[in-house]
Amino acid sequence: MDSADLLIIGGTLVTMDANSRVLEDGAIAISEGSIVAIGARSHIESQYHALKTIDATGSLVLPGLINGHAHAAMSLFRGFADDHTLDDWLQKYIFPAEAQNVTEDFVEWGTRLSIVEMIRGGITTYADMYYFEDAVARVTKEAGMRGILGETIVDFPAPDHRTPAAALEYAQRFINKWRDDPLITPAVAPHSIYTLSEANLQAACALARRNGVPILIHIAEAPFETAHSRSRHGLSPVAYLQRIGLLGPDVVGAHCVWVDSADIAALGHFDVGSVHNPSSNMKLAAGVMPVVDMLAAGNRLGLATDGAASNNSQDLFDEMDLAAKLQKVARMDPRALPAKQALEMATIRGAHALHMEKEIGSLEDGKRADLILVDTTGPHATPMYNVYSQLVYALKGSDVKTVVIDGKLVMENRRLLTLNEKEIIQKAHQYQKKVVALHSVPAMSSPERFL
Amino acid sequence: MDSADLLIIGGTLVTMDANSRVLEDGAIAISEGSIVAIGARSHIESQYHALKTIDATGSLVLPGLINGHAHAAMSLFRGFADDHTLDDWLQKYIFPAEAQNVTEDFVEWGTRLSIVEMIRGGITTYADMYYFEDAVARVTKEAGMRGILGETIVDFPAPDHRTPAAALEYAQRFINKWRDDPLITPAVAPHSIYTLSEANLQAACALARRNGVPILIHIAEAPFETAHSRSRHGLSPVAYLQRIGLLGPDVVGAHCVWVDSADIAALGHFDVGSVHNPSSNMKLAAGVMPVVDMLAAGNRLGLATDGAASNNSQDLFDEMDLAAKLQKVARMDPRALPAKQALEMATIRGAHALHMEKEIGSLEDGKRADLILVDTTGPHATPMYNVYSQLVYALKGSDVKTVVIDGKLVMENRRLLTLNEKEIIQKAHQYQKKVVALHSVPAMSSPERFL
Numbered sequence: 005m006d007s008a009d010l011l012i013i014g015g016t017l018v019t020m021d022a023n024s025r026v027l028e029d030g031a032i033a034i035s036e037g038s039i040v041a042i043g044a045r046s047h048i049e050s051q052y053h054a055l056k057t058i059d060a061t062g063s064l065v066l067p068g069l070i071n072g073h074a075h076a077a078m079s080l081f082r083g084f085a086d087d088h089t090l091d092d093w094l095q096k097y098i099f100p101a102e103a104q105n106v107t108e109d110f111v112e113w114g115t116r117l118s119i120v121e122m123i124r125g126g127i128t129t130y131a132d133m134y135y136f137e138d139a140v141a142r143v144t145k146e147a148g149m150r151g152i153l154g155e156t157i158v159d160f161p162a163p164d165h166r167t168p169a170a171a172l173e174y175a176q177r178f179i180n181k182w183r184d185d186p187l188i189t190p191a192v193a194p195h196s197i198y199t200l201s202e203a204n205l206q207a208a209c210a211l212a213r214r215n216g217v218p219i220l221i222h223i224a225e226a227p228f229e230t231a232h233s234r235s236r237h238g239l240s241p242v243a244y245l246q247r248i249g250l251l252g253p254d255v256v257g258a259h260c261v262w263v264d265s266a267d268i269a270a271l272g273h274f275d276v277g278s279v280h281n282p283s284s285n286m287k288l289a290a291g292v293m294p295v296v297d298m299l300a301a302g303n304r305l306g307l308a309t310d311g312a313a314s315n316n317s318q319d320l321f322d323e324m325d326l327a328a329k330l331q332k333v334a335r336m337d338p339r340a341l342p343a344k345q346a347l348e349m350a351t352i353r354g355a356h357a358l359h360m361e362k363e364i365g366s367l368e369d370g371k372r373a374d375l376i377l378v379d380t381t382g383p384h385a386t387p388m389y390n391v392y393s394q395l396v397y398a399l400k401g402s403d404v405k406t407v408v409i410d411g412k413l414v415m416e417n418r419r420l421l422t423l424n425e426k427e428i429i430q431k432a433h434q435y436q437k438k439v440v441a442l443h444s445v446p447a448m449s450s451p452e453r454f455l
Numbered sequence: 456m457d458s459a460d461l462l463i464i465g466g467t468l469v470t471m472d473a474n475s476r477v478l479e480d481g482a483i484a485i486s487e488g489s490i491v492a493i494g495a496r497s498h499i500e501s502q503y504h505a506l507k508t509i510d511a512t513g514s515l516v517l518p519g520l521i522n523g524h525a526h527a528a529m530s531l532f533r534g535f536a537d538d539h540t541l542d543d544w545l546q547k548y549i550f551p552a553e554a555q556n557v558t559e560d561f562v563e564w565g566t567r568l569s570i571v572e573m574i575r576g577g578i579t580t581y582a583d584m585y586y587f588e589d590a591v592a593r594v595t596k597e598a599g600m601r602g603i604l605g606e607t608i609v610d611f612p613a614p615d616h617r618t619p620a621a622a623l624e625y626a627q628r629f630i631n632k633w634r635d636d637p638l639i640t641p642a643v644a645p646h647s648i649y650t651l652s653e654a655n656l657q658a659a660c661a662l663a664r665r666n667g668v669p670i671l672i673h674i675a676e677a678p679f680e681t682a683h684s685r686s687r688h689g690l691s692p693v694a695y696l697q698r699i700g701l702l703g704p705d706v707v708g709a710h711c712v713w714v715d716s717a718d719i720a721a722l723g724h725f726d727v728g729s730v731h732n733p734s735s736n737m738k739l740a741a742g743v744m745p746v747v748d749m750l751a752a753g754n755r756l757g758l759a760t761d762g763a764a765s766n767n768s769q770d771l772f773d774e775m776d777l778a779a780k781l782q783k784v785a786r787m788d789p790r791a792l793p794a795k796q797a798l799e800m801a802t803i804r805g806a807h808a809l810h811m812e813k814e815i816g817s818l819e820d821g822k823r824a825d826l827i828l829v830d831t832t833g834p835h836a837t838p839m840y841n842v843y844s845q846l847v848y849a850l851k852g853s854d855v856k857t858v859v860i861d862g863k864l865v866m867e868n869r870r871l872l873t874l875n876e877k878e879i880i881q882k883a884h885q886y887q888k889k890v891v892a893l894h895s896v897p898a899m900s901s902p903e904r905f906l
Contacts, residue, residue: 082837083844087779087793120834227787286780287848289789316848317835326777328538329737330784336678338740342538383571384768386533386880387887393534397738397767402853429837436838 006040008033008054009411013045015060015377018391019367020067020351024344026391032065034373037186037411042367058416062381063405064391066347067366068128068150068374069320070354072279073220073258075134075311077106077114079121080435082312084443090226090288098313104442105435106163111136112143113431119147120425121318122309124418125401128374128409129354129364131256131279131308133193133220135164138178141188148414148422150374152256152358153182154193154220157208159200168204172211179215187410189360191218196225197241198232202248209250218359219250223257223278226290230262242267251276256358258308260298261291268294268301277304277357280349282326283317284310292334295327295341295349306357307349319401320350328396343396377406457491459484459505460862464496466511466828469842470818471518471802475795477842483516485824488637488862493818509867513832514856515842517798518817519579519601519825520771521805523730524671524709526585526762528557528565530572531886533763535894541677541739549764555893556886557614562587563594564882570598571874572769573760576852579825579860580805580815582707582730582759584644584671586615589629592639599865599873601825603707603809604633605644605671608659610651619655623662630666638861640669640811647673648692649683653699660701669810670701674708674729677741681713693718702727707809709759711749712742719745719752728755728808731800733777734768735761743785746778746792746800757808758800770852771801779847794847828857 010033017030019042031048033041041048085097111134122130129150132140137155144151155175157168165171175192182190192215194200194208212219224230224241233241242263245251251274260271260278271278280293298305307327309318324346331341345353355365363372378399380388385403388394407415414422461484468481470493482499484492492499536548562585573581580601583591588606595602606626608619616622626643633641643666645651645659663670675681675692688695693714696702702725711722711729722729731744749756758778760769775797782792796804806816814823829850831839836854839845858866865873 080838082849083840086841086844086848087790089789093789117834117837124834283780286784287789289783289787289791291787292784312849316844319835322773322776325773326780329734329777332740333737333743333781336740336742338540338544338738339538340740381880383568383575383876383880383883384770386568386883387531387890389533389535389887389891390537393537393767397537398533398763400851400853402851425834429832429834432834432837436840439838440840 005053006051008035008040008052009056010034010408011048011052011054011057012060012065012375013049013057015063015065016391017042017367018064018066020348021366021368030065032367032375034408034411037373039367039369039371039373042369058406060377063377063379064395065367066376066378067351067364068376068407068409069126069350070306070358070365071122071127071130071308071318071320072256072306072354072357073281073308073310074118074130074132074318076118076130076132076140077111077134078311078313079117079318080110080114080432080439082316084313084439090290091228093288101439101443102163105439106135108136108139110435112139113428113435115140115143116147116423116428117432118312118318119144119149120420120423120428123147123149123407123415123420124404125319125321126376126378126404126407127318127320128376128407131220131358135162138181141182141190145185145187146422148187148409148412150187150364150409152189152191152218152220154191154218156193156195157200157204158195159204168200168207172207175211179217183215183217189218191220193220196222196229197244198229205250206248212254219255221255221257223260224262225259226288227262240264240267242270246270246274253359259285259290259293261285261293263294268298268303272301272303275304277306277359279306279308279357280327281308281310282323282330284314286326286330288314292330295331296335299345304353304356305349306354321399321401324350324396343392346396347392373408373411375408376404379403379405456504457502459486459491459503460507461485461859462499462503462505462508463511463516463826464500464508466514466516467842468493468818469515469517471799472817472819481516483818483826485859485862488824490818490820490822490824493820509857511828514828514830515846516818517827517829518802518815519827519858519860520577520801521757521809521816522573522578522581522759522769522771523707523757523805523808524732524759524761525569525581525583525769527569527581527583527591528562528585529762529764530568530769531561531565531883531890533767535764535890541741542679544739552890552894553614556890557586559587559590561886563590564879564886566591566594567598567874567879568883569763569769570595570600571871571876571879574598574600574858574866574871575855576770576772577827577829577855577858578769578771579827579858582671582809586613589632592633592641596636596638597873599638599860599863601638601815601860603640603642603669603671605642605669607644607646608651608655609646610655619651619658623658626662630668634666642669642671644671647680648695649680656701657699663705670706672706672708674711675713676710677739678713691715691718693721697721697725704810710736710741710744712736712744714745719749719754723752723754726755728757728810730757730759730808731778732759732761733774733781735765737777737781739765743781746782747786750796755804755807756800757805772850772852775801775847794843797847798843824859824862826859827855830854830856
């Protein structure tokens, strides 16, 4: 008998491997944070003993979900300013609220709140773009979560830096501190082409490449960005980024809604990862990403929640469902983006989008042990004719029962093991009071509060 | 002190009344199935004593949600045939599966399964169109749920009748049996203009009007229906229904996706209720209902889940979120269908669509006591700046804690009081085995199962 740290026994394994294997009554052995064996339960049980065994009977066992784009700390602004135009939302509400509220402590507690929500919904890896990213890394590491964490660079004064130069210095220190961490991948996040000059975009990019870390950036999110790019540069956002040398296999582009066939080809040629945010794109009326065309072109394509101020959840089960349904109705074809592809975008394709497919995204020997158990015994999940349909169209984030990241249990039977949920919620209420007082949000019972 | 049967004390009351009152630390007194008082907690507590008091602290208290269109028994086909064209889905999968599987027992257990899911998600009233509607009424009544239940009439042989004439006889007996029930409103459901001849449409309509019961019908769901109507009658589906005298204040039309401004005016003029099914319309690529235009025209407009075979959930929290987001992206305007309007469609506007606004849809003195408590203490619901945003964009069906229908508790702290959930799930598994055997669905582990 070989020894393992953790055995997952029973349940149906939805591997998301190259052969789309689905193993009923399977088992997984985990050692030193990696999957060391996966197969039939009888086989694994006869070969391994472990200190801890989890019975997955009645559950689907999947690779942990990968959230390719978030602003985790913005959970503290959840529902703060909805149903406005994108411009009003940013200029009148979000940017002023950030300027007045966002401190390192705010970022710590807001990020913890999002991590609670993400783990509860089966997310084991997330990519983040925000400020005070060193604090984000610290609380992500404490929570035992995997993060690709990008310090945001913008031309205007931001909560953690008065100038882009100061932001780049912060980013360099941040990278130095976290570059060898097994859970945290530090990254540089030039915000977008409309919030950074060409020189600062290139400086951010050069910094990332000198350090060999990913570049996270918003690309072609909404019509105004395309209009801005065409009027200023005579090019689409993607073509402009190509011209200034920013595209490459280290880039993860959030949104990529307004991309034409030449843009899709360029993203493919430079091996850029793209990340779809259906809730955010719908809620802010940004548009519909041409997901089906990008998959047909072979692009690296993941799925994400975006921040809680623009969604207002951090739940990839919702996003899978929405992604599939949005493509169908937008193309008037119910065969567009079938359930299995939507699940791929939240798992193995999501790993591809982050250029991490060698480490995560499927249940396979040698990959990091990031996996989730999803309970299928609820009435809304009964009967089950097809695992992919069930996962995308019927099961919910609240059905996630147990979460393992890098071989370690972070949630077991809905109990969080690495985070003090009560304290986090309490802190969120304190921050809410502060935000309400600063921005004179009307009292709950006032009708204008709800217009 | 007056006596009441039930007091709901504390929590924030989201009344959905004409003044959109939101009362913090409110209370509701219920007697003989009706709301007899609603107001400040201190006031109600000093005036009423009751045998049973529920503490709603930490919850939002809302009118029960109204699901304007369902095929409840189809829960047993959940995920049976997804991601096909609408035509294939109906002709190759759903109609054959119904012909081979649907019996009165199937309908009983399938309906129970949907009712479990609906109550768990805060639905207190639903409109149904299916076969063996007498069995649907029986189990709905047993569950203590409110139902507008339409016996389906089609030209072809159906599970409970070989001819439309037999179906109309069944409908008459069904109406006679249930017409005075406080929870059940019997109805007649001519399926659609493409499954019934003009004579049978008119016969179904005449039967309903002789009996003074509602008419439930699919209207203008998908492009093929409009094409069929234009080629056969030279009219849109709505104009055709107007011509044959079917439109009226007793009609509830499901879908109404393909309606132009003349159709919208006709629906308004005849006071027809229309019901939006965003999940189903997106998943089956039926199209986008012009919800914003219909609201602007003053139409009666509700919200619904459709059947679990085309959704695949029975969750109006999902539908509220989708309805709002779909209008925004379809109109490229984030102000389209704000959260409050989406909630109205699931409550007071939903009651209007069913022509039941005098009895249900808001928390007001004299209305039937259909209400739900929604827990707001979860991390995904924290912080809360705006109750409507939170209900539509952040809270989930699984946050519904307690459900009261017609003054009676049917779920308390997530425990169902009127249904044997375990037995229902067991029966669903038995039916699943039968369906799989009859239709040679490949084994779970076979890759073609999941294509």
